Amino acid sequence: MKKILKNKYVLVVVVLLVGVLIGWLIKPSGESNSDKNGTNNEEKEQIWTCSMHPQIKRNEPGDCPICGMELIPLESAKNDILDPNAIQMSPTAMKIANVQTRKVGDDLSDKFIRLNGKIQVDERLRNTQSSHIPGRIEKLLVNFTGEYVKKGQILAYVYSPELVSTQEELLEAQKVKESQPQLFESAKNKLRNWKISENQIDKVLDQKKPVESFPIRADFSGYVTKMLTAQGDYIKQGQSIYEIADLSNVWVMFDVYESDLQWVNEGDFVEYTVD
Structure with missing residues:
Protein backbone atom coordinates (compact mmCIF):
# COMPACT_ATOMS: atom_id res chain seq x y z
CA MET A 1 0.00 0.00 0.00
CA LYS A 2 2.77 2.40 0.94
CA LYS A 3 4.61 1.53 -2.25
CA ILE A 4 1.57 2.43 -4.36
CA LEU A 5 1.20 5.84 -2.67
CA LYS A 6 4.87 6.52 -3.13
CA ASN A 7 4.61 5.78 -6.84
CA LYS A 8 1.64 8.17 -7.13
CA TYR A 9 3.62 11.00 -5.52
CA VAL A 10 6.51 10.40 -7.86
CA LEU A 11 4.17 10.47 -10.84
CA VAL A 12 2.62 13.78 -9.71
CA VAL A 13 6.03 15.37 -9.26
CA VAL A 14 7.11 14.20 -12.69
CA VAL A 15 3.95 15.61 -14.27
CA LEU A 16 4.52 18.98 -12.57
CA LEU A 17 8.12 19.12 -13.73
CA VAL A 18 7.10 18.28 -17.28
CA GLY A 19 4.43 21.01 -17.15
CA VAL A 20 6.92 23.60 -15.90
CA LEU A 21 9.38 22.62 -18.62
CA ILE A 22 6.75 22.91 -21.34
CA GLY A 23 5.63 26.30 -19.99
CA TRP A 24 9.20 27.59 -19.96
CA LEU A 25 9.67 26.51 -23.55
CA ILE A 26 6.44 28.13 -24.70
CA LYS A 27 6.91 31.49 -22.85
CA PRO A 28 9.71 33.03 -25.01
CA SER A 29 7.80 32.22 -28.16
CA GLY A 30 4.72 33.93 -26.74
CA GLU A 31 6.65 37.08 -25.81
CA SER A 32 8.22 37.19 -29.26
CA ASN A 33 4.81 36.94 -30.89
CA SER A 34 3.50 39.65 -28.61
CA ASP A 35 6.38 41.97 -29.48
CA LYS A 36 5.94 41.17 -33.14
CA ASN A 37 2.24 41.92 -32.99
CA GLY A 38 2.96 45.19 -31.17
CA THR A 39 5.51 46.16 -33.79
CA ASN A 40 3.08 45.36 -36.56
CA ASN A 41 0.44 47.48 -34.87
CA GLU A 42 2.86 50.37 -34.56
CA GLU A 43 3.84 50.03 -38.22
CA LYS A 44 0.21 50.03 -39.23
CA GLU A 45 -0.59 53.12 -37.12
CA GLN A 46 -1.16 56.12 -39.46
CA ILE A 47 0.14 59.61 -38.58
CA TRP A 48 -1.63 62.74 -39.89
CA THR A 49 0.08 66.09 -40.39
CA CYS A 50 -0.46 69.56 -41.90
CA SER A 51 1.13 70.45 -45.23
CA MET A 52 1.78 74.02 -44.05
CA HIS A 53 2.82 73.16 -40.49
CA PRO A 54 4.67 69.80 -40.55
CA GLN A 55 5.33 70.01 -36.81
CA ILE A 56 1.66 69.15 -36.25
CA LYS A 57 1.22 65.36 -35.93
CA ARG A 58 -1.99 63.58 -34.97
CA ASN A 59 -3.07 59.93 -34.71
CA GLU A 60 -6.35 60.60 -36.50
CA PRO A 61 -7.69 62.85 -39.28
CA GLY A 62 -8.81 66.37 -38.49
CA ASP A 63 -7.97 70.04 -39.03
CA CYS A 64 -4.71 71.85 -38.31
CA PRO A 65 -5.01 73.79 -35.03
CA ILE A 66 -2.88 76.61 -36.50
CA CYS A 67 -4.27 77.29 -39.97
CA GLY A 68 -7.38 75.13 -40.04
CA MET A 69 -6.32 73.15 -43.13
CA GLU A 70 -7.30 69.51 -43.39
CA LEU A 71 -4.61 67.13 -42.16
CA ILE A 72 -3.05 64.74 -44.66
CA PRO A 73 -1.45 61.29 -44.14
CA LEU A 74 2.22 61.39 -43.30
CA GLU A 75 4.26 59.06 -45.47
CA SER A 76 6.79 57.36 -43.22
CA ALA A 77 10.25 56.55 -44.47
CA LYS A 78 10.83 52.82 -44.81
CA ASN A 79 14.57 52.50 -44.89
CA ASP A 80 15.77 56.11 -44.45
CA ILE A 81 17.29 57.11 -41.15
CA LEU A 82 16.22 60.70 -40.46
CA ASP A 83 17.36 63.25 -37.92
CA PRO A 84 14.77 63.38 -35.10
CA ASN A 85 14.53 67.14 -35.70
CA ALA A 86 14.14 66.79 -39.47
CA ILE A 87 10.86 67.61 -41.19
CA GLN A 88 9.68 65.20 -43.85
CA MET A 89 7.16 66.33 -46.46
CA SER A 90 5.52 64.49 -49.30
CA PRO A 91 5.84 65.81 -52.87
CA THR A 92 2.22 66.99 -52.70
CA ALA A 93 2.85 68.84 -49.45
CA MET A 94 5.96 70.47 -50.92
CA LYS A 95 3.95 71.76 -53.88
CA ILE A 96 1.25 73.16 -51.63
CA ALA A 97 3.82 74.85 -49.38
CA ASN A 98 5.77 76.10 -52.43
CA VAL A 99 9.02 74.64 -51.10
CA GLN A 100 11.99 75.15 -53.43
CA THR A 101 15.37 73.48 -53.05
CA ARG A 102 18.80 74.00 -54.51
CA LYS A 103 22.08 72.15 -54.25
CA VAL A 104 24.69 73.80 -52.08
CA GLY A 105 27.60 75.16 -54.11
CA ASP A 106 30.13 77.95 -54.45
CA ASP A 107 28.29 79.89 -57.16
CA LEU A 108 26.46 83.12 -56.36
CA SER A 109 22.72 82.85 -55.99
CA ASP A 110 20.24 85.27 -57.53
CA LYS A 111 17.85 87.10 -55.23
CA PHE A 112 14.88 89.04 -56.53
CA ILE A 113 13.54 91.69 -54.17
CA ARG A 114 10.29 93.57 -54.70
CA LEU A 115 10.44 97.07 -53.20
CA ASN A 116 8.25 100.15 -53.00
CA GLY A 117 9.58 103.61 -53.66
CA LYS A 118 9.02 107.10 -55.00
CA ILE A 119 10.36 109.16 -57.88
CA GLN A 120 11.95 112.36 -56.63
CA VAL A 121 13.60 115.38 -58.18
CA ASP A 122 17.36 115.29 -58.48
CA GLU A 123 18.37 117.78 -55.78
CA ARG A 124 21.26 118.95 -57.94
CA LEU A 125 18.80 120.10 -60.62
CA VAL A 250 15.34 112.06 -61.61
CA TRP A 251 16.01 109.89 -58.56
CA VAL A 252 14.10 106.70 -57.75
CA MET A 253 14.16 106.26 -53.97
CA PHE A 254 13.39 102.70 -52.79
CA ASP A 255 12.57 101.61 -49.25
CA VAL A 256 14.74 98.58 -48.39
CA TYR A 257 14.04 96.49 -45.31
CA GLU A 258 16.98 95.79 -43.03
CA SER A 259 16.68 92.06 -43.69
CA ASP A 260 17.16 92.69 -47.44
CA LEU A 261 20.22 94.95 -47.17
CA GLN A 262 22.57 91.98 -47.56
CA TRP A 263 21.19 91.41 -51.07
CA VAL A 264 21.63 95.01 -52.25
CA ASN A 265 24.99 95.98 -53.74
CA GLU A 266 26.31 98.81 -55.85
CA GLY A 267 25.95 98.03 -59.53
CA ASP A 268 22.96 95.69 -59.15
CA PHE A 269 20.45 95.68 -62.00
CA VAL A 270 17.19 97.41 -61.06
CA GLU A 271 13.94 97.27 -63.00
CA TYR A 272 11.00 99.42 -61.94
CA THR A 273 7.50 100.30 -63.06
CA VAL A 274 5.50 103.46 -62.40
CA ASP A 275 1.88 103.23 -61.25
Missing part, protein backbone atom coordinates in the same frame (compact mmCIF):
# COMPACT_ATOMS: atom_id res chain seq x y z
CA ARG A 126 16.39 121.94 -58.32
CA ASN A 127 16.51 125.76 -58.50
CA THR A 128 14.71 128.65 -56.83
CA GLN A 129 13.48 131.56 -58.93
CA SER A 130 13.60 134.82 -56.98
CA SER A 131 12.55 138.38 -57.71
CA HIS A 132 15.35 140.87 -58.31
CA ILE A 133 13.13 143.86 -57.50
CA PRO A 134 10.84 144.58 -54.53
CA GLY A 135 7.19 145.41 -55.01
CA ARG A 136 3.72 144.00 -55.62
CA ILE A 137 3.04 141.18 -58.07
CA GLU A 138 0.69 142.72 -60.61
CA LYS A 139 0.33 139.62 -62.78
CA LEU A 140 1.47 135.99 -62.70
CA LEU A 141 1.89 134.49 -66.15
CA VAL A 142 2.80 131.05 -64.76
CA ASN A 143 0.15 130.20 -62.21
CA PHE A 144 0.17 126.41 -61.73
CA THR A 145 2.71 123.72 -60.89
CA GLY A 146 3.88 121.34 -63.58
CA GLU A 147 4.15 124.03 -66.25
CA TYR A 148 7.35 124.04 -68.27
CA VAL A 149 9.25 127.34 -68.57
CA LYS A 150 12.26 128.32 -70.64
CA LYS A 151 15.17 130.43 -69.52
CA GLY A 152 14.38 134.10 -70.24
CA GLN A 153 10.61 133.55 -70.31
CA ILE A 154 8.53 136.21 -68.52
CA LEU A 155 7.04 134.72 -65.35
CA ALA A 156 5.41 137.75 -63.71
CA TYR A 157 5.10 141.54 -63.71
CA VAL A 158 5.98 143.51 -60.57
CA TYR A 159 5.06 147.09 -59.69
CA SER A 160 7.84 148.65 -57.60
CA PRO A 161 7.54 152.18 -56.12
CA GLU A 162 11.29 152.15 -55.46
CA LEU A 163 11.99 151.31 -59.08
CA VAL A 164 9.69 154.10 -60.26
CA SER A 165 11.55 156.55 -58.02
CA THR A 166 14.92 155.42 -59.41
CA GLN A 167 13.66 155.91 -62.98
CA GLU A 168 12.60 159.44 -62.11
CA GLU A 169 16.14 160.09 -60.81
CA LEU A 170 17.49 158.81 -64.12
CA LEU A 171 15.25 161.16 -66.09
CA GLU A 172 16.37 164.13 -63.97
CA ALA A 173 20.03 163.11 -64.39
CA GLN A 174 19.49 162.94 -68.14
CA LYS A 175 18.75 166.66 -68.17
CA VAL A 176 22.22 167.44 -66.74
CA LYS A 177 23.97 164.64 -68.58
CA GLU A 178 26.38 167.00 -70.37
CA SER A 179 27.45 168.86 -67.25
CA GLN A 180 27.27 165.96 -64.76
CA PRO A 181 27.87 162.70 -66.64
CA GLN A 182 28.84 160.86 -63.44
CA LEU A 183 25.41 161.55 -61.91
CA PHE A 184 23.74 160.22 -65.03
CA GLU A 185 25.88 157.05 -65.02
CA SER A 186 25.23 156.52 -61.30
CA ALA A 187 21.46 156.62 -61.89
CA LYS A 188 21.81 154.01 -64.64
CA ASN A 189 23.88 151.73 -62.37
CA LYS A 190 21.09 151.72 -59.79
CA LEU A 191 18.78 150.25 -62.41
CA ARG A 192 21.42 147.76 -63.53
CA ASN A 193 21.70 146.50 -59.93
CA TRP A 194 18.05 145.50 -60.17
CA LYS A 195 18.83 143.54 -63.35
CA ILE A 196 17.17 146.11 -65.57
CA SER A 197 18.57 145.54 -69.06
CA GLU A 198 20.13 148.23 -71.25
CA ASN A 199 17.19 147.99 -73.64
CA GLN A 200 14.76 148.68 -70.80
CA ILE A 201 16.85 151.64 -69.61
CA ASP A 202 16.94 153.06 -73.14
CA LYS A 203 13.17 152.63 -73.36
CA VAL A 204 12.70 154.73 -70.22
CA LEU A 205 14.98 157.45 -71.62
CA ASP A 206 13.24 157.43 -74.99
CA GLN A 207 9.67 157.68 -73.68
CA LYS A 208 10.68 160.23 -71.00
CA LYS A 209 8.56 158.57 -68.32
CA PRO A 210 8.98 155.73 -65.80
CA VAL A 211 7.83 152.18 -66.52
CA GLU A 212 5.49 151.12 -63.71
CA SER A 213 5.58 147.30 -64.09
CA PHE A 214 8.75 145.37 -64.85
CA PRO A 215 8.88 141.70 -65.90
CA ILE A 216 10.50 138.90 -63.92
CA ARG A 217 12.21 136.51 -66.32
CA ALA A 218 13.12 132.87 -65.66
CA ASP A 219 16.75 132.27 -64.79
CA PHE A 220 16.45 128.53 -65.49
CA SER A 221 14.64 126.12 -67.78
CA GLY A 222 12.52 123.37 -66.25
CA TYR A 223 9.20 122.50 -64.67
CA VAL A 224 7.55 124.54 -61.93
CA THR A 225 7.40 122.20 -58.92
CA LYS A 226 6.19 124.71 -56.34
CA MET A 227 4.58 128.16 -56.32
CA LEU A 228 5.74 130.31 -53.42
CA THR A 229 3.67 133.46 -54.05
CA ALA A 230 0.33 134.53 -55.46
CA GLN A 231 -0.85 137.43 -57.56
CA GLY A 232 -1.18 140.58 -55.44
CA ASP A 233 1.48 139.57 -52.90
CA TYR A 234 4.15 142.05 -51.83
CA ILE A 235 7.64 140.63 -52.20
CA LYS A 236 11.11 141.72 -51.18
CA GLN A 237 14.19 141.85 -53.33
CA GLY A 238 15.62 138.32 -53.54
CA GLN A 239 12.41 136.66 -52.30
CA SER A 240 11.63 133.28 -53.89
CA ILE A 241 8.53 133.07 -56.05
CA TYR A 242 8.94 129.66 -57.77
CA GLU A 243 10.79 126.39 -57.48
CA ILE A 244 11.90 125.16 -60.90
CA ALA A 245 13.39 121.70 -61.48
CA ASP A 246 15.02 120.06 -64.47
CA LEU A 247 13.32 116.66 -64.76
CA SER A 248 15.57 115.29 -67.50
CA ASN A 249 17.20 113.23 -64.71
